[in-house]
Amino acid sequence: MTQSTVSVTSLRQRWLDFQRHSTSSPDITVGVAASFTAEPLEPFLGASLLDHGFVPAITFAQYDQIHQVCSDPDSTMGTVDLLVLLWRIEDMFSRDFWDAVDGGDRATTRLVGGLEQLGRGVGELAARVSYPVFVSYPPVPSGPGIDELDSRLGVRATRLHGIAMEAFMAGVAEAPVRMVDLNGWVCQFGAMNANDAAKAFMYRQPYVTAFLGMIGRNLADCIARETKPIPKCIVVDCDNTLWGGVIAEDGIGGIALGSTFPGSAFQEFQRVLKRLNRAGVLLALNSKNDHSEVLAAFTQHDEMLLSTADIAVWRVNWQLKSQNIREIAVELNISEDSLVFIDDSSHELAEVRAALPHVRTLQVPEELELLPDLIPESGLFRNMHVSQEDRVRTEMVSTEGYRREVASTLTKEEFLASLELEVEFFAVGEQHVTRVAQLTNKTNQFNLTTIRRTEAEIRALLNESDHNVYAIRVSDKFGDYGLVGVAVVGHFGARWEVDTFLMSCRVLGRGIETAFLARVVSEAVAGGAGAVTARYVATPKNGLVEDFYLRHGFIQVGDGEFEANPIDVTSAPGHIAFR
């Protein structure tokens, strides 16, 4: 993917000329709030929106007012048709993030809590206002004095970014927020190229001009997706499009499709089609061939990624391709302008364009290594996942029902927050052995493995270097619940295994189990774990926790066996404070 270079002077001049001479009133007012000085984005975003055919107006919130905009968009932002929140971890959570990178446990907790709170704020804003809200998925923080080539720092920062963003996304939850991938854009551009220390220090504007150009262009593309529909169906030719060669002449064994070039290029192209199909785009075949030969390729060729089930409509016959496309449109009940036709033949493409001018066409490139990028480069389906998902959600959420649901969720959260829950997490010592053994023997419902242990066995575990025994004490504003949770964890190199995980039933339903597990996992991370495994052993009484691990980011890897990358494990809820 290429990015054209941006001339700030000419874009700025174009934007100024537009502002000076345009007599039409804006058809879109974009509000931008950022955790850094974002005003220099204006000419880039503005000119890119002009390119998309908008008559735009752009307004900026005061610098670093993300929280304020979330809680009071009207008075901080004014009237807008769309809101863009550009925030970065190093602007809003600088101290906690870098403290956590340097190993501060409490900093990590504060960071996670802060991120989840911000996510909730953004989510509540998006659920409340009637216009779309875009929010950045921020990059891995970089900062002055950080050696970007230092692996230890780099890996820690990247992992912490993942944990922090999980907390943010958990806060956003199901709210209709459109994410914009600022992180991905920085990666594409290159972090070392994107950052500008002089402007960061002088103006709190972190980026070089060319990267601002990229942000403006990509944001405009995301915004355009709100009004420009995405094609619903891709119609593809078969010979020299889905595979190399001609099936009728070369036979199943002779077509190019597989792990070596050029077959690999066709296979990667099929993978793109498959991905789009999974995201909801329909696929149809339009090929001049005998139906049975193409069917044989689909059902008998080992390297076909597409299967017959992926194809909504087959038009494998000797009709004009334009006629086939008409029939496909009728069969799928969609208009011609929601179809994209892909073929290798200039002749066939010309025939279709002449008969059906509204159908968009793409040609298989002569350089086959470019074939997998054909659809991505076209931009036709860019940002689809986000917006289509959101569109479905938008219908769902624009009703009062959802608002009530949000309100009731809030009430529960407010209730939980009002409890002032505090959890003390600690490694079990001799003084706790009696209570811990008692819990392993008494606890039936919230007990993942129901392994009963004597005091002697617990004591033995405490002395084993490859096992840790953790416990929690819980209190809230009503009082102290005492020692109510126990976890026994074995560590075997980079794999940590949760052997016992139990909690007393009187503290359930407050998110404490989530916080407890998150802390155990963060201990595992601190101990160097790359993977955490866990078991669920069913008993007549512990059905309550059957899906506990699945609900907390683990995947099932066997009968009652679960595994998670620590980063995937659900973070501690924000209403719980660790002591």
Add this chain to the structure above:
Amino acid sequence: MTDHLLDVFAVGLNTTIDRLSDETSPDNNSAWDSLAAMELVMLIEERFETKLSTRDIMKMRSIGAARDVLRAKGVEGL
């Protein structure tokens, strides 16, 4: 002969060249606020293919001062 530096300032301060001189500064041009200063840095860097340090930026208290800074950096055609 065109004065490329004045061209850049005209864009950055959203005005015309005849309203600018080497004496123009934030003190006598109300458009030259901190946001405009940042834009000017971006415009100057692009137009003269140079990179300004914070020390350069802090010296540019007038168009004439900016001209001196750029000359000192070896920028030609000023």
